[in-house]
Amino acid sequence: MHRRSLLRGSAALCVTASLPAFGLEFAAPTALAPIRAQPDRIIDIAVATRPFRPQGPRIEAERLHGKAIVHNYGHGGSGWSLSWGSAKAALPLVLATREKHVAVIGCGAIGLTTARVLQRAGLKVRIYCKDRPPEVRSSAATGVWTPESRLCTVEHATPQFLQRWEAMARASFKVYQSLLGLPGEPVEWYDGYVLSDVPFDQPVPFAASEGEPEYPEIESIVRDLRPRSVTLEPSQHPFHVPHVRRFTQLAFNLPAYSRLLMEDFLREGGDIVGREFEHSRQLAGLRERTIVNATGYGARALFNDKSLVAVRGQTARLIPQPEAHYGLVYRGHNLVVVPRRDGILVQAQGEHDFGNEDVTPDRALTDEAVKRLAALFA
Template sequence: MLHETSRRRLLTGGLATLAGLPFGGVGRASTLFDPVPPLIPIRALPDRIFRTTVCLRPFRAAGPRIESERVGRKLVVHNYGHGGSGWSLSWGSAEVAVRLAMQAGDRDIAVIGAGALGLTAALTAQRAGARVTIYTKDQFPNVRSAWATGTWSPDSRVAMANAVDAGFADRWEAMTRRSFATFQSYLGAPGDPVEWTDRYTVSDLPPEQARGFYRAQEVTGFLHMGDRIADISPRSQLLPPGSHPFPTPTVMRNSGMSFNIAMLARQLTADFLMAGGRIEPVTFFSPTELTRLKQKTIINCTGYGARALWADESIVPVRGQIAWLIPQAGVTYGLNYKSVSVLARRDGIVVQDMGPNDGFGFNDTNETVDIGAAFASVALLAELYERPVPAVSPRTDP
């Protein structure tokens, strides 16, 4: 599955790159990259949906809240509000939060929450020499982080351009680069918790119109900073007719980092426990209840839950629904077609309707599954595979 950020980068970045190349038509572009491998069609059938989940991502116009406050005699460091970039920014924001937590020299740390932000903060604190206990209402697979799309998207609905302070972009870039580097260390690990896969954006429009279509889907105001990490972001490529199995005139290919969240969460949890960490089930209903903890320093990684726990109305829910298809042998690619985004992971093929623009689901608190919408998304994907691939006439160079 591709976030709006990834989809935009596929089309605008790839077409801009190709515009400056010294050849007369896209048909010659095939000499610049390796051929498209055989792509196994996804079995997009309703009876292969093994679950449907809804996740409310915690968006804050000013960006993630990573700062300290006093609650009684406790030091609480907040680390929440990452929008659609929780997994992607997790290691970088953990580094910032842990640095704040350990400034006073305390080496006994409590972490609230066991999602992506909680686990990475706990591990980062351990690696800095702290004893860490996680207090949490839920653990994987019953946390919202388990229902994420699982794609590298560090600036997906992370902030509003008119609401951030002057130093936000620099802080975001530092967190992004830190997270990117840390995730690379999981490549090749058993179970492939992190891996790079090919992604395809296919459109029934010709290339120039396709670029305009996706630009029209952007919601004015969201902060996009992908250009700051262009050196670690592969450029997309426009594939020439006949080089791919899709029945559309425009196909872009790129590579993206994905997280096989079931395996990644299991790995992070095991690493935390093996290093002497403890997980205690507990539910907090108000900040004052944190004063009962024995630890003097607490890192708050409650994600969307912080909206109720801390009465933080700056958190705006962004609803996303995923239809999960049974994993399919040999299917390891991502796909974007019309409003549907797909990402084949080891733990399931995630299918999501991204809506008419990147504001889809914004400020929607509904967590009820819409099975009709799930079936419609899978049906649209099936329609793509059922269309015949047009024949391509042999090209004769002058």
Template sequence: MSERIDEAATLSRRDWLQRVAVPAVAAVGLAACSDSRRYVVDRRTPGGATRHFVPVQATKERLIRSYAGLRPYRAAGFRLEAERLDGKQLIHNYGHGGGGMTLSWGTANLAVDLMQGNAPARSVAVVGAGVVGLSTAVLLLRQGFDVTIYAAKMPPHTTSNASAATFFPSHVIAEDQVTAAFEQQLEVAVRTSFHAYQRLAGDRYGVRWVDAFYLSDGKPSDGKPSVETRVSDLVANSPMHDLARGDTPFDAPKVRQARDLLIEPPIYLRALVDDVRSAGGRFVIRRLEAVRDLAQLPHATVFNCTGLGARTLVKDAGVLPARGQIAVIQPDAGVDYTLYHGDFGYMMPRKDGILLGGTFDVGVDTTTPDPAIEARLLAAHAKVFDAMK
């Protein structure tokens, strides 16, 4: 299986995705990297094999856009809970932080189970058309329910579209709020989602496996892995391999290799919308202003999948925006790996561009890209790629 705690002598693979601060890096020149092919011994293959490496050109000239999204972060973890509301059943499924893409199928499944214990009527409402609402709707439609989705915004205008997105439930709960029950629920959700996503691999859903490389200074990590890392290591069968220094083109004391399950949100969410429509689901573009609007919906069961919107809709002050900014440079089909480095640096290659992240700023609620962060992201990545040998 995956890496074990005895490997915590160096920073655990998935802890990269839990780190929040982008390292302060000195400005580096914007000289383009050479386009030459790079090689590394692939330790997953007995006897070793070689693979190509195309360096990423993290330059302003290659930049095609910058954007920011607001993760629905809840320090207490996502809310999965059923309650009665004026004779109807209201089921909450929101607050997935930096892990909503990953957790979508899992928490949707758990939310639908909450309803089934209560002899539901056939007509249900789902509020929200991000990844959580759409997955919930798909599961309900598969079970023969009559589903109407109410949403203020549709893809591509959701937070889910702003996601990076790799299969890892990053920043889902504050570690000091983790209970045994939550950890168990998280594990069930990650396991369910992992099985769902691996079956969706292919062009239609924009889901694929890629090699992932993790650069570190090799110093011992402080403390035990986060709950997100513990659970993922149990569930996702993606063991880490240490690579010998000379075997990689990266200039880092320690390089590790694993596999990433990568999801391309623009493709994936479009496919989910199509799936909902073709299964008979209906979309109503409407912002619900308050709980009374939920109570007035003409359905016996209502799923609240509003993400950050739950903050005002059901007055949950525990949901906070956790802003993430990404710089996107021109796509390059030759770049076929993900890279993690520094405190929270990541590179993810997609059809619509190469994503350079990332940031995680709790309480910042603007989606306007910050030019200073853009420059920092480009510089941090240029430093890594320019140093490739």
């Protein structure tokens, strides 16, 4: 060993030995700012219809009306979460047609993301759509990374299906990590708290929507992608409930993220044409010979897919509170809170959401959820 290296090492040992045994002292965590949960602070109520298929997402190709149709729809509550991986799974089907000009039908989570993946593969892409963000249904989503949400029924969760799902989830997750720290915070991590009146190993009453099927428990397959939740002592949180765990979650600030996708798509030569299709025969009139169907629940009417079921989801936004940047889940109380940049999002599930196409906002449902949230800070 060189003498100089030995001297440096000896000096370091001396410094280390002189440090106090109890370690470093850090400042106490900042107290959580209370959420100002008042009905008069509600700035928006939005309703989406998740496109649930018992079989799971449809990613396959067919010939129809002289066109090569590549289907990419039916992701339930996992559309944003699986979008990049799902587009990656559809890409080989598009490339197999050898067409350089491709049409995408739909400008929501799956349509926009698929268009970007096709562009990255060197293709010229035109999107045809009735609506654009923020009018599309996926703009009313909660905006958290939940790749297992209403994905399929238990009987369709075969090993082959789960292998494909895992690949999509991991591919999407990897892309989202590359979007952290961008202007506008389109994607970010946040801490949150799960509250419970009973120990976490005990079940709580859960009022599932009438007719809703049993979903597979598959989150553990990708559990390594999320930090583990931590049980907190009463002195470590301000909530007046007996059981609390802290978790860390990935979220999408949908206005900023949708704008990012749109701007990237247009900057790289993409084109968007406003058009509504009432029947799949109308696709024969498009100039592109390869078409990606990313219409979500719209595929039920457009492609006669009667397996699609609408699952209603209502969210509300309170005036943004930058100082209250944490989420909440209150077990057994039908309450989920997400600290998005465009406002504190409050979600509650209705009794008849499954199979419900009605997108009329239910103000009473939101008011009750906000009151339950306010009670936590009373």
